[in-house]
Amino acid sequence: MSVLTSLARLRAVQEGIAQPVTTVRHCHVAERPMVFIPLKLSGEAAAPLAAMLGDDRDHPHLLVVAQPRNRDLRFAFTAELAGVLLPYVQSFIGDTETVERKNADPYERALDAPQLLVPNRTGVAFTQLLGRSTRFRRADGPYPVDPSVPVLGRWLTYFADKAAYPGSSLMLAATAELAAHWASGQSSLEDANLAALVGWITSGPTPEAEDPSVWPPAGPVTDPGFDADVLAPAIDRGDPERLAAVLRTQLEPTWELMWRAADLLRALPAGASVERRWEHDRASYSAMTEDGPPQPRRDGAVGAASRLTRMERAQASYDVQRAYDDPLVMAEYRLTGEAFAGTVVETDPEHAEGEGRSRKLRPLVVVKSDDPVRLAPGTSLGTPQRRGQGAELVSAEDGLITLKITKGMGRGKTPVEGAVPEVGERVCYTSLTDDFQGAPALPEREATPWTHGGPPEEYVPRDEDAVEEWS
Structure with a gap:
């Protein structure tokens, strides 16, 4: 927990209401999200009990498994789930735009993409388990299922994977997003x-918020008292209508909370980088609609290393974008000395280095700041006020910070208008930069070294893939 977040929590306790820790929204909130609230049977890893879902606030779909331990009934439930979820997911495929790319062929990108909203991170984890237990199923062979079930499994796996990808908004956990934008007066555990x-x-x-009889748990686990006193007798009685009625009482309060959470997030102005990240999500979704990549049970060594590298780069980029979009986020880096803000007190726009043809324009800027600066001379800097501009720290002494601008001034012998900050202007510079980073040199799959298991066998789906201890 950061210093500013801790301070916001203390203030929330003092004032009796949560405090904002951002000035803008850092996730995309769709106009037509699919709210998905799953419940599972207590004591079972991936035995679905019920789900409430839909993209219409006034008309939710309630799906119930009369006997969650019955394999046939479970997969009948997933077929029903596919009947609701797949039409929504596939409804965005038709409307596309052509995206031109430098040194590459153009491609078609969906104008919009589906978005799944679940109550919490455990809902994401259960979605991933449900996807894994269904994506290898087949419509023929042992334990045949409806043809839509493996398709559903591939999409659930895709959404759960994207939920772990930094900056993606294809699948959001409501509690995680709310906690990222507000600090409550309770612990992080209670924020779940x-x-x-x-x-x-x-x-x-x-007090009612923690009373399960008023606000039942948001799933996927149900309240133990409800399990013993209400759920177990309803399942034993074998009356599907009675079971649906009691499960509806557990899901409807969360359904209303989910839409309120979406409203709260949507009311915040979107950060400048949110739309660009959503474009990446739309591109990813478009690629997935074209059969998508294979989803083996486990990644090979090269595939796992490549996935980890992509996620690390995405996390670094996401951190930079949040800081550049949001002064409150940037304030955290100012406290640690990785950024500073102040007033320009002196400039030398004509300063240059080198002679003759090697002469390079390097304007100097002196900033007066009270922020602690823990950066070494020569550190590369960026600024939210002039994205794309590069600078270098020259010195930082007695509250006066000298830096020289290294890029983003145009190609002329003098800087373009507005490229160099003016005296009296308030500026912020940071060592956080979102510069392009090339991918590491990883071997081809066929060249996986023996220390990492050697070249993996080509993945071919088998009936054994569908066998799970908990499915």
């Missing part, structure tokens, strides 16, 4: 309670 967190943000804490 959707009712309590929404209460802190909207009106302040209430």
Whole structure:
């Protein structure tokens, strides 16, 4: 937990209401998201019990498994789930735009993409398990299922994978996104309670938020008291209508909370980089609609290293974009000395280095700042005010910071207008930069060294893939 977040939590306790820790929204919120609230049977890893889902606030779909331990009923449930979810996911395929690329062929990108909203991170984890237990199923052979079930499994796996990808908004956990934008007066563990967190943000804490009889858990696990006193007798009775009625009481409060959470996030102005990240999501979705990449049970050594590299680069880029978009986020880096803000007190726009043809324009800027600067001379700097501009720290002494601008001034002998900050202007510079980073040189799959298992066999789906201890 950062210093500013800790301070915001203390202030939330003092004032009795959650405090904002951002000035803008750092995720995309779709106009027509698919809210998905899964429940599972207690004590089972991936035995679905019920789900409430839909993209219409006033018309949710309730799906129930009458006997979650019955394999046939479970896969009948997933077929029903596919009947609701797949039409929504595939409804964005038709409308596309042509994207031109430098030194590459143009491609078609969907104008919009589906978005799954689940209550919490455990909902994401259960979605991943449900996808893994269904994507290898087949419509023929042992234990045949409806043809839509493996398609559903591939999409659930895709969305769960994207939920772990930094900056992606294809699948969002409501509690995680709310906690990233507001600091409540409770612990991070308590922030996983959707009712309590929404209460802190909207009106302040209430005892009812932690009462499971008023606000049931947001899933996928149900309340133990409900399991023993209500759920177990309803399952034993074998009355599907009675079971659906009792499960509806557990899901409807969360359904309303999910839409309130979406409203809270949507009310915040979007950060400048949110649209660009959503473009990447739309491109990823478009690629997935064209059969997508294979989804083996486990990545090979090269595939796993490549995935880890992509996620590390995405995390670094996401951190930079959040800081550049949001002064409150940047303030965290100012406290640690990785950024500074101040007022320009002196400039030398004509300063240059070298002679003759090697002469390079390098304007000097002196900034007066009270921020601690823990950066070494020569450190590369960027600025949110002039994205794409590069600078270098020259010195930092007695509150006066001298830097020289190294790029983003145009190609002339003098800087273009506005490229050099003016005296009296408030500026911010940081060592956080979103410069392009090339991918590391990884061997081809066929050249995987013996220390990492050697070249993996070509993945071919088999009936054994569908066998899981918990499915």
